[in-house]
Amino acid sequence: MSAENAARVAVIGAGAAGIAAARSLRDHGHRASITVFGEESLPPYDRPQLSKEVLSGPADTVPRVLLSEQECRDLGIDLRAGTRIDALDRTEVFQLRTEGVLLAEAEVVVLATGLRSRHLATQAEGLHHLRSWLDAASLRSALARRAGRLLVVGSGFVGMEVAAAAMSRGWQVVAVEARSRLFPGLGPRIGDHVAAMFAERGLDGRPATTVTSVEGAGPYLVQLSDGSQVEADEILVGVGGVPNDALARQVGAAIGDGVLVDAAFRTSVPGLYAIGDVASCPGRWGRTRHEHWRTAQEHGSHCGAVIAGAEIPFDHLPWVWSDVFDHRIEILGSPRAARSSHTLRSNEGGLVDLHLGQEGELLGVTTFDATRFARKARAATRRAARVDLERAAVSGQTAEAVLEAIG
Template structure:
């Protein structure tokens, strides 16, 4: 224990706990934080909570306190300081709660073998829902299922997934799993027995082929028909495969599923790989394969990778990071693949043994559109993620919803946003009226560095940079019509949280 880290079992002065902050300390070997707050009756209270985020272990006292919540500095998960509940993705599990005694102006935490898990909030089933069907086993669908059981819904609950596995931590596929840093056993979001223990009816490796809104029936590819009182559509996106010569060859790969990742790992060992696309999937794939010492060339138009996702300043830093680690970049547009080289539109040929296409995804909206739901580059929903058909919600990659900052209709293809929308839909289908208030957030991890962005803008190419690109400590803000609408950071985690809180959590205009 560091000399300046208080032993909370020995007690601390109440005034040592900041009224609007947190006090970090120790209980034995455990990192614990103290928070002061006021209950509904106006009485002062103190909580002692485990200090590590349950998502990736970040120290929450280095994050930002917002009211009676704390936001994680890494991936912006949010926890209720009164009871330890994980209230916002990507965290799922609650913080441990330690017994605490307040005697006058002295606060003491009681040592315990294990802290008690935080108690979840409950939601009344005001709509009288008795059967929920969730279509899609990705982030949004999983979050809806998990939150329904967490808030106390006890009715029938079915999860339909086109993939053969239970919901996985998909971002890890292009990060630590593809690089070899994690094993397949590390990927499930929850263990298989959780679904049995919580009476979740799972339909794996099947697709929803038809939706009858009038009769409230979902038809599956194996002939099963599922009836529902409430429906959550989380059908996700399909990786873009350009209609170019050779892009349908068996040595041309996409990355979306566990099977895709396994196929790339098996095929790339000792080979030369050309990656088409310099967005999230393209560059994360390149970084992961370089960590396996695979020869990698990235082909994309322009000289700044992830320009649309991070802006020019951070995009240039990201390119330099890749080049330091052996990734090559070629400016150009793909024209054809023959198994030996990628031909570009300008006639260049990039020799390689296999191709990985990372050009984003297209929303899978056919099921919703064929059923008669409103679709316009996504399924149209309100701020609660409900469509105009009562009891039918759309979340994740397919949802087009009002931006909480500007009120404009947007669609966001990122993990945390999908989880947040799924959790909100779960509460609202029971009768809640919780609107999205958090700005979109996403991150990418490459070569040990995490680039993060909060907010949404039509263009992120040019922003106002603060810090040093050379030191890789950079915060960039992006404006539209004079106001900050997004911010991106590298090595400036708490500053990014402050911008998010002060500029990006405002109500819609």
């Protein structure tokens, strides 16, 4: 049993990672107090729905609660919603403060502080971001008032899903992307396929373009880097996030792209852990941060088990999905670590990109409408199975046939 199993634990952040950590601590027998601090006054809720059914669903859509009041009582978790920790000190124990007031002391602190939205270099009033329930409610209200023109800046998953939701409500959408292709995270072939699907539905896509100025407060006049102008009734900025690492810095933790942790989510400061979007983790593809819901959950579950003294190896396979216009997109593993990619057809009628390393090892998979294949490909991706792509290309095999051949 870990010595930390009898320690007071404070979890800063009440998203998927923080709640998973608190649950896991109790599941693995942690006896001492657990306090969870969340900045939002709402009960902890699931965030993937913010860019999905919250925008496209009815006005009475409510948050999917991750931890209810009754569960807090049953598990003995002290949830302090609406409480922002702005100072963290460490002497013999950690001291957690807000506006100079001491709120808690703990021997162990878990940072699940996530990200804050990255802003445009040129700002204006009323621009939308999408990090919280209030953000989503504000954007939903704007889209529900009337159909107009929405400018989406950035075509990652959030930008893609918001564009689809707005278009389904009758809005004209202009999507601006700094990189040379729309939806660059999907890879060239599937990204271009998805871009064509959006274009058929009326999307005005502007790759290799950035915003240089924004005038007005709704409607807006937006100047773009290609010299053109766009008039927009609403603007959604989806250009990524910045790790909330200020508390880690205050106690001297090592920082890189986020808070640096080991395979058990320990930082360089004894007793301090970091999980979820804020954590930079070692792995088979090098040190990375994965800003996805499933990763956050698995981080929290494993971290809680470690603190409680369980010896469980952490073998995480990143997985992210999106549903757009009734089509399913999934990404497994780490396509960015690959040296080459090859596109195959699936028996399901969709597309599959296999992302390979230097020796032909399978490092990642991107699928479009190939859900069953994505499920079957997890084991091969996890063990980095070797793939003979030349043979697959010559014989015209489907993705399923290639997967069956490598076992």
